[in-house]
Amino acid sequence: MNFYAVKAIYRFEMTRMFRTVVQSIIAPVLSTSLYFVIFGSAIGSRITEIDGVSYGSFIVPGLIMLSIMTESISNSSFAIYFPKFTGTIFELLSAPVSYGEVLLGYVGAAASKSVIIGTIILTTASFFVDIEIAHPLVMIWFLLLTCVSFCLFGFILGIWATGWEKLTIVPVLVIMPLTFLGGTFYSISMLPPVWQTISLFNPVVYLISGFRWSFYENADVSVGLSLGITVGFLVVCLLIVRWIFKTGYRLRG
Amino acid sequence: MISIKGLTKTYAGGFHALKNINLEIRRGEIFALLGPNGAGKTTLINAVCGIVTPTSGVVLVDGYDITKDYRRTRGRIGLVPQELTSESFETVWNTCEFSRGLFGKSANPEHLETVLRSLSLWNKKDTISMQLSGGMKRRVLIAKALSHEPEVLFLDEPTAGVDVELRQDMWNVVSALREKGVTVILTTHYIEEAEQLADRVGVINHGEIILVEDKDKLMRELGKKQLVLNLQTPLAGVPSQLADYQLELSEDGQELTYTYDTMRKSTGITALLGDLRAADIHFSELHTSQSSLEDIFVDLVKKSP
Numbered sequence: 001m002n003f004y005a006v007k008a009i010y011r012f013e014m015t016r017m018f019r020t021v022v023q024s025i026i027a028p029v030l031s032t033s034l035y036f037v038i039f040g041s042a043i044g045s046r047i048t049e050i051d052g053v054s055y056g057s058f059i060v061p062g063l064i065m066l067s068i069m070t071e072s073i074s075n076s077s078f079a080i081y082f083p084k085f086t087g088t089i090f091e092l093l094s095a096p097v098s099y100g101e102v103l104l105g106y107v108g109a110a111a112s113k114s115v116i117i118g119t120i121i122l123t124t125a126s127f128f129v130d131i132e133i134a135h136p137l138v139m140i141w142f143l144l145l146t147c148v149s150f151c152l153f154g155f156i157l158g159i160w161a162t163g164w165e166k167l168t169i170v171p172v173l174v175i176m177p178l179t180f181l182g183g184t185f186y187s188i189s190m191l192p193p194v195w196q197t198i199s200l201f202n203p204v205v206y207l208i209s210g211f212r213w214s215f216y217e218n219a220d221v222s223v224g225l226s227l228g229i230t231v232g233f234l235v236v237c238l239l240i241v242r243w244i245f246k247t248g249y250r251l252r253g
Numbered sequence: 254m255i256s257i258k259g260l261t262k263t264y265a266g267g268f269h270a271l272k273n274i275n276l277e278i279r280r281g282e283i284f285a286l287l288g289p290n291g292a293g294k295t296t297l298i299n300a301v302c303g304i305v306t307p308t309s310g311v312v313l314v315d316g317y318d319i320t321k322d323y324r325r326t327r328g329r330i331g332l333v334p335q336e337l338t339s340e341s342f343e344t345v346w347n348t349c350e351f352s353r354g355l356f357g358k359s360a361n362p363e364h365l366e367t368v369l370r371s372l373s374l375w376n377k378k379d380t381i382s383m384q385l386s387g388g389m390k391r392r393v394l395i396a397k398a399l400s401h402e403p404e405v406l407f408l409d410e411p412t413a414g415v416d417v418e419l420r421q422d423m424w425n426v427v428s429a430l431r432e433k434g435v436t437v438i439l440t441t442h443y444i445e446e447a448e449q450l451a452d453r454v455g456v457i458n459h460g461e462i463i464l465v466e467d468k469d470k471l472m473r474e475l476g477k478k479q480l481v482l483n484l485q486t487p488l489a490g491v492p493s494q495l496a497d498y499q500l501e502l503s504e505d506g507q508e509l510t511y512t513y514d515t516m517r518k519s520t521g522i523t524a525l526l527g528d529l530r531a532a533d534i535h536f537s538e539l540h541t542s543q544s545s546l547e548d549i550f551v552d553l554v555k556k557s558p
Contacts, residue, residue: 002324008354012347019342087338091397094302094332095355096324253264253296253305 005097009105010112013079017113024075025117032067032121035059036128039185044129050187051218056129061212062184064121068114068143069150069179069204073171076110076154081161084250093252099245107151114147132215138223139214145230146207152237159250178204183212188220203229254280254405254436255301260310262296262460270296272460274310278405283427283437285447285468287550288457294440295335297457298407302332314405328357331403333394335410335440341383345374345393348382349400356401368399371426388415395426405436412443424450444550448472456550471549480511480522482529483538492532498525509536 017024040056047055083089092102125131133139161167182204188196199205210226213219219226244251255278262271271293278284288294299305301312303323312319314326340348349365369375372392377385382393391411398406412420427437427450441447447454455465487506498521501510513520
């Protein structure tokens, strides 16, 4: 294993995060904190409890998911797209590194950033609303799985994208609506039956539901199914990345 | 050091960038790969370095296959690309350190310092790449390629668009690398550069290697020597008694040019001068000239199909 290469990529990417700390950390934390202030403290105080949990507390897992999903995609897609855009990707392609090592470096760094952001948001949320974590290990497991899966998804997006517009189109037009409609701000049991059924086709519902269960032990779908869908998404992303490296899709001529 | 056998590359659109390339690069030599734009120079380099996937053929670097033993082959190679790319927001030091790590080497600040000093980059080590001039960025690319101490260095148009000072620095670096036993493969548009540095020259055109030759031998065998005579009185035409010499007369009739083969036992100059005197043709001045590698290259490319 080329340990030095993994370390070099990881360090390089983490340095980029600390260099752009406002954009990488402060911005997502601030915007999520605003959600807590508005929906949690201001409006939330006038909304009744959901499944025995105050509205402010109820939205915390969903907001953490919303933030780490968008940040994971953004971090890893940019990390691989930028060298493609500037042309410095030649060095990575000509280096003695396997695709597993490239993934460890880039996805590892992007996932680390997402975990840091998730942890900061969770800590910030605790200043605004009451939070209890019923199953901390399950919570950490869901957090890590989601970060890694969506970083892999972002990595695929970064390789697929041939322009800046394509890079932003999927997070804005696909991920954001799926997250908002995936139960970030509500329980899908609050929806009419037809919309409940339609919501079950949204994979984000399972991620948020499972993550929320680890906090308050209430979920829209079974936690086993949530875990299965998350792992399934991770496996699909890994298979796509494997195919990309094997064929050189949009990387090698 | 590098053995290329039957290498072909056909792109998805059907364009044949490389056609059955066979080439041996010797250890420690400086090999200049010449060719017009679009001839396949960069594709050939990219195929050896792993950036382009060959359609067929075998490439061995130090006896290792570039596909099966890619770690061993790529770790031995350094590449300076033609495009001026840089990690815009990184310092020179960080970007070189990154390159060294990427190629599987532990940190070695002493080596990086030596490389940066040799390229006159030491005082720019903490400067962000985007703040550097084009020439400086080119130096950084060279420093990055040398950061992991490669045994083979590919320089793809390394002095394109750089000033005279950098070109001289570059030549010094290449000469120093040769002394250390590094194999250098150089593509360039400046034939003067190949003439100055190369041990052997390869010419590629339309994806095919049309010639590989020792540079000195090439210049000796394919180079022409010419004797130019400035006449005292202009001529209307070349006299018939001098037809055997195949002389060329300038448009104004003032200059006679005789092209001769340096490999022949007799150049025919003595006989020509005697025949000129006999024809009552006098000259005020004479000089000789030898064709450059550029002339040879242009001739070869024109003749290739």
